[in-house]
Amino acid sequence: MCLAIPGKIISLDKSDSVMITGKASFGDVVKEVNLAFVPEVKIGDYVIVHAGFALNILDESEADTVFDYLDQISHPDDPPDDQS
Amino acid sequence: MILHNDFQFSCPIPKSDYENILLAHGGGGKLMHQLIDKIFKAAFANPDLETEHDGAVISLDKVKLAFTTDSYVVNPLFFPGGDIGSLAINGTVNDLAMCGARPLYISAGFIIEEGFPIEKLWRIVQAMRAAADFAKVNIVTGDTKVIDKGKGDGVFINTAGIGGIEHNLSIKPSSVKPGDMIILSGDIGRHGIAVMSQREGLTFDTTIESDCAPLADPVLKLIESNIEIHCLRDLTRGGLATSLVEISNACGLSIAIDEKVIQVREEVQGACEILGLDPLYIANEGRFIAFIPENDAQSALEIMRSQPVSADACRIGRVTNDGSKLVTMKNNLGVERIIDMLTGDQLPRIC
């Protein structure tokens, strides 16, 4: 369940301290998003949006694990990449 | 004279699970088709209706005409890239074009709600004039009615169209043959998303404009070039998927398409992702599919690509005779899934 997709924050509106909002772009479609649950969000962050609310900030450092993991399991004899 | 009120004229109303009309009955999906079959076709039954095509081809002595009708109830009335007026003209032109006809004359009947601003009516009518000029058709007759405030959505437009048929092809679903290639004239989903972007409760900012456009030029070019066209269908409500299923049902053959080659613009994809919609079912107003025998398919593709409205035409699949009578799509992972009509309108989802 719970259709939620990543969008990039392109603007912020902090005029209401509780109800921070902003605009997020989803493949060039821009929609207003409620950012109350991610108060630390910055412009340029990717957020996961469900029912008009950003529920978390996407951790971009974890974004490649799906591919790295596959690499490791398909080539178990290769030395692992150094990860900073 | 005494009148008896218990006299029954005709057969009883056909059995239906629904007592009242639902919005889904107009959604282009299964409920609409059931309504058409059980009520309209049952009452009006005649051979011309059985062709199940966008318009009727009628012969008067040596003259063959295409004749079609349509009604426009779009809400909102004005959307990026068009309005109810341009939609009405292009939609009618396209229904005629899908019969292989040269669109010639259109009638326009208006049902206007009391209180509707005349300035808006003028904008709509101007848009119709511009669309008619561009499509080289004449609006030759019409009608106007006004209904009480609250009984309509601003304005409804009904059209009828007449086109001339200058060939001997039989362009309809029953002409489709196994081995036919299916060519799609461009990317999908723009119109539905453009309209949805203006709806209360769903608004979003987008550069998507409706693809509303007349389609007669590529069709007439195909005919002029002696391409053997078996069937044409413009994609409207219910999208590409619904049109494919309709034709498969009408001709009793199977259709196999490849998802990889179907073009969807990134903005359309983005809107579909947000709302949980499938682009295959989203309305279009300037796109069509053509069923062409294999030996003519490459030429047909080149001809379509030479016309601006179908510049991005591509082959998306073929007709087969595997006996299943289903529409299947090979997805990006190489797995085949069955494509069916939806029950009614596709609804944005949370889940």
Added chain:
Amino acid sequence: MKYLDEYRDPQIAHGYVREIARITTRPWTIMEVCGGQTHAILKYGIDQLLPDKISLLHGPGCPVCVTSVEFIDKAIDIASRKNVIFCSFGDMLRVPGSAKDLLAAKANGADIRTVYSPMDALTIAKNNSTKEVVFFAIGFETTAPANGMAVYQAKRMRLTNFSILCAQVLIPPAIELILSSPNNCVNGLLAAGHVCMVMGYTEYEQLALKYNIPIVITGFEPSDILQGIYMTVLQLEQHKAIVENQYSRAVKREGNSETKRLIEEVFRVVDRRWRGIAEIKSSGLSLTEKYAEFDAEKRFGLRNYSIDESNECIAGLVLQGIKKPDECPAFAQRCTPEHPLGATMVSAEGACAAYYRYRQTSGKQSHMKEGQINDFT
């Protein structure tokens, strides 16, 4: 689209399919408890790519499907009243109540509007001060923050014409019910990534321990689901039973503290009846006393009652993973998306509708064990 398209790459998906086939030595049954994952599995045909030894079961992860018949009837009752604007997510409109659905109520004149977010309902309330605006607050933990914030904000704004019909449900109690059942055949679990994004996954660590079952927090794209399945099968082959997080780009162990805080402020845990499954203790959310004025059931004076559900519909067995949709005698025959007997055929995420749309097999005869339907009553 960034952070979406990459996870649909066929090469990555097929890479995982190969690796799953390589490590699978025995039959395993894996359940996903998330309608979004069910939808993706069937849309992308993931179950068709997996080796025959892996069976996928579709659990009760669709809040639309499990919303009780009583709640649908209450929704129709409220929506049909004069001066009410009833707002709902699109998915709920075609779910059958005991007599009809919300779309039929709309055809009868009810002012029912589809919204994308509960905040849209709030805006409608602000703009229509002479009307009562009610929002149908369904969902799992993922939707609770949005539904809760609408109420929180309504109180801040001192709105007097807004309320919610709160049918929220919680996932872990349903999982516990399935795992503790004598009929349970689930070996491994894919946990719903977005639920865990909100709540974290410490609750699942206890479940994994108690039932000795691997649980992998999984995302929604084909590569996510396949990686999740790989990680589950690997644990099973290695006799492990721990919680792992496949969806680490979105999920942290402790969840999102802001969402959890809001949920605790606005909602309290209650027992809740699940359609096709009967009542599950502590599996629902209702409004706290502080926000009671926004409770539509109280506002409209609706009492509690329970309704007997259709005998023919086996949605409950499907939701618990005991039966597959095409094992239902009514599937694709008396029960279709146009004429659904139960919610799993109506909702786009419902297992039955997804099977119908993507598979369309004719109903097979299946012999059901006596008393099986009433296992949980």
